[in-house]
Amino acid sequence: MTSGGPKRLRLAKMGRSDGSTGATSHRHHSRGKNVASEKNRAWKSRLALSADRQTFLLAAIGAVLLWMALPPLDVAPLAWVGPCFWCALIGRSQPLKTREYLILAGVGFAFWMAALHWLRLPHWATSFGWVALSFYLAWYLPCFIGFSRIAVHLCRIPIPAAAATIWAGLEVARAHLLTGFTMASLAHTQYRWLSLIQVADLVGTYGVGWVMILVSGCLYLAAQRMAEFHRAGAYQRSNEVSSDAISAKKLTRYVLAAGRPLMAAGVVLGAVVVYGHYRLVVHAATPQTSTVRVALIQGSQDIRLEDGEEKRERIHRHYLELAFLAARQYRDLDLMVWPETVYGGLLIDADSHPAVPPEWRAKGKTDHEFVDQLVAAKRSSQAAMERLASQLASRLILGVETVAYTGSGIRYYNSAAFVGKCSTDEVFPKSANGGATNRRDSISVSPGASEGATHHSSETKGYCYLGRYDKMHLVMFGEYVPFADEFPPMRYLTPLSTNTTPGKVPKAFSVRGVRFCPNICFESVIPHLIRQQILELRKHGTEPDVLVNLTNDGWFWGSSELDMHLICGVFRAVETRKPFLIAANTGFSAVIDATGRILSQGPRRDVAILVTEVGKSDFHSWYLDYGIIPNTIFVSAVVLxxxxxxxxxxxxxxxxxxxxxxxTTRQG
Incomplete structure (x- = not known):
């Protein structure tokens, strides 16, 4: 009894001691767990990005990927991934603040500065245009994100459809506002995927961009739902189902969550590609008739605004050598095409009653003497072209500067002059500017002025200057200064000495029954301009069969501008379903068929002579007839x-x- 009591007491004390020790240990463990969770939360908070940083990061990643998809890197698949990061901003539940939209504009500005860096090359003053254009284009990214968020969070439209439609609408707006600019469009990254871009003959280049953004939005939705699925972790915490059941459940959730947007993207993309294959097959089975053999002359002469007459003469001699080389190497050429403004001589033209310059009268000379001298200069400039065509034994389309004496003063035009066979070739429409045929001068002259007017007829061997096309869509601050006539000091903003006057009507040059419609320089960048020119000629019953672009990209010193300009020609060919020929100084001259396939291409900053045969074809474009419909739908969606x-x-x-x-509060 006595000995057992103390023992039990000691055991009881030990039990109490052990109990208190266990409670103390539990409290220490709980405290340690709380400390660990606090450290974990602090660590996560340090990793968590602020809204501003998140916006910048997502916008910048998307912009960098899109830049990499464009020339010069040309990694085309990245163009499908980049917009996914912008879709993440569209789908974000928290509203974007004004500061975040300014961040988006900053990212857009950096993107366009990098993409359009070549605008600084022609002259130091063009750097101001580079910055100004980049600043203007920068706002399209915040507009895209903001308008898409309205469609998604207020109108309850799915992200893929909303983002795709807003993007296409803004690209249509970009092609029209402030004279229009479509270079570096999203669709341009896919110009080599022929089966994809064939849909441009239904919905234009903007429609190809619509498809790409739709697919990118679907990819974002699939990735977002998979991320939510993994964060939930419901299957790992379940103890009531077997591993096989867990796998089946995971698969079902995956198919339902991520499979739907992926299936939608697959259906749309598959339909577009199938249509593209069908159109390629149709084109292959459509024969060309009345083919014409054409040589595209590509020289390599870099250009600067400060270049003088000596450089002009050197460029002219350079192209003369190439043209005579082409005539020797390739027999039976029907047509030679020279690039924009590389022909060294000026083309002189005049109205029926040209204004006499005051300095002429100040010399004491009469108005009749001025008109007589003007007629002689006009016929001399035309005769020089005719002699050149005769020596080359080929018709010519020449890039030339035109000086026109009108009733309101002197006008300067950037022109494509056509020298063809006097008896068979024609220029349409005949009543248009620059369309007066050779030997039929509209200005009245004194009797003695006609002497010697036809002395060169035996030298031309049947070749006549038949007319010209004047560039209709001019480059702001590159060819003209806006409001310079009303405010002359505006001219000092650029190194331009004169303002170029825009042409009024498109022209078609007929060569052995095949009609060529010229456009000059960046006119090929504007889809609706090319489409309207073709429709205008169709009204006169002279729809062209072939489009030909004369451009002088020597201003840009072999930069990525050459690639971007070439890609525009690819899409104009698909949209109109007409072959597209490019004669470019320093590159890229190219022969592009009606499917957008580049059949041959000149080198970068080197000489080349591209010879091809083109003709008439019955390959039809729905977009050419009804392109206003999809364009209106896209823009209307943005306005709505x-x-x-x-x-x-x-x-x-x-x-x-x-x-x-x-x-009530709303998300913005």
Whole structure:
């Protein structure tokens, strides 16, 4: 009894001691766990990005990937991935603040500065245009994100459809506003994927961009739902199902969550590619008739604005050598095409009653003497072209500068002059500017002025200057200064000495029954311009069979501008379903068929002579006839989304002004 009592007491004390020790240990463990969780939360908070940083990171990654997909890197698959990061900003539940939209504009500005770096090359003053254009284009990214968020969060439109439609609408707007600019479009990254871009004959280049953004939006949705699925971790925490059941459940959730947008993307992309294959097969089975053999002359002469007459003469001699080389190497050429403004002589033209310059009268000379001298200069400039065609034994389309004496003064044009066979070739429409045929001068002359006017007829061997096309869509600050006539000091903003005057009508040059429609320089960048020119000629019953672009990209010193300009020609060929020929100084001259396939291409900053045969074809384009429909739909969608936002904001302000009323908040 006595000995067992102390023992039990000691055991009881030990039990109490062990119990208190266990409780103390539990408290220490809980405290340690809390400390660990606090450290974990602090670590996560350090990793978590602020809204501003998240916006910048997502926007910048998308912009970098798109830049890499464009020339000069040309990694085309990245163009499908880049917009996914922008879709993440569109789908974000928290509203974007004004500061974040400014961040988006900053990212857009950096993207365009990098993409259009070649604008600084022609002259130091063009750097101002580089910055100004990049600043203007920068705002399309925040507009895309903001308008898409309105469509998604207010109109409840799925991200892929909303983002794709807003993107296409903004690209249509970009092609029209401030004279228009479509270089570095999203669709341009895919110019080598012929089966994809064939859909441009239905919905234009903008429609190809619509497809790409739709697919990117679907990829984003699939990735987002898979991320949510993994974060949930419901299957790992389940103890009531077997591993086989877990796998089946995972697979089912994966198919339902991620499979739907992927299937939607696959259906749309598959339909577009199947259509593209069909159109390629149709084109292959469509024969060309009345083919014409054409030589595209590509020289390599870099250009600067400060170049003088000596450089002009050197360029002319350079192209003369190449043209005579082509005539020797390739027999039976029907047509030679020289690039923009490389022909050294000026083409002189005049109205029926040209204004006499005051300095002429100041010399004491009569108006008749001025007109006589003008007629002689006009016929001399035409005769020089005719002699050249005779020596080359080929018709010519020459890039030339035109000086026209009109009733309101002297006008300067950037022209494509056509020298053809006097008896068979024609220029349409005949009543247009520059369309007066050779030997039929509209200005009245004195009797003695006609002497010697036909002395060169035996030298031309049947070749006549038949007319010209004047460039209709001019480059702002590159060919003209806006409002310079009303405010002459505006001219000092650029190194331009004169303003170029825009042409009024398109022209078609007929060569053995095949009609060639010229366009000059960046006119090929504007889809609706080329489409309208063809439709205008169709009204006169002279729809062209072949499009030909005369360009002088020597201003850009072999940069990625050459690639971007070439790609525009690829899409104009598909949209119109007409062969597209390019004669470019320093490159890239190219022969592009009606499917956008580049059959031959000149080198970068080197000489080349590209010879091809083109003719008539019955390959038809729906976009050429009805392209205004998809363009209007895309733009209308953007306008509608903006109108919805404005209306809802007005309703919010109205309800907030009412006494004792509670306004509802919306996401923006």
């Amino acid at each position: 989304v903006v109108a919805v936002e404005i209306l809802l904001r007005a309703i919010d302000r109205f309800w907030k002004r009412l006494p004792k009323s509670k306004g």
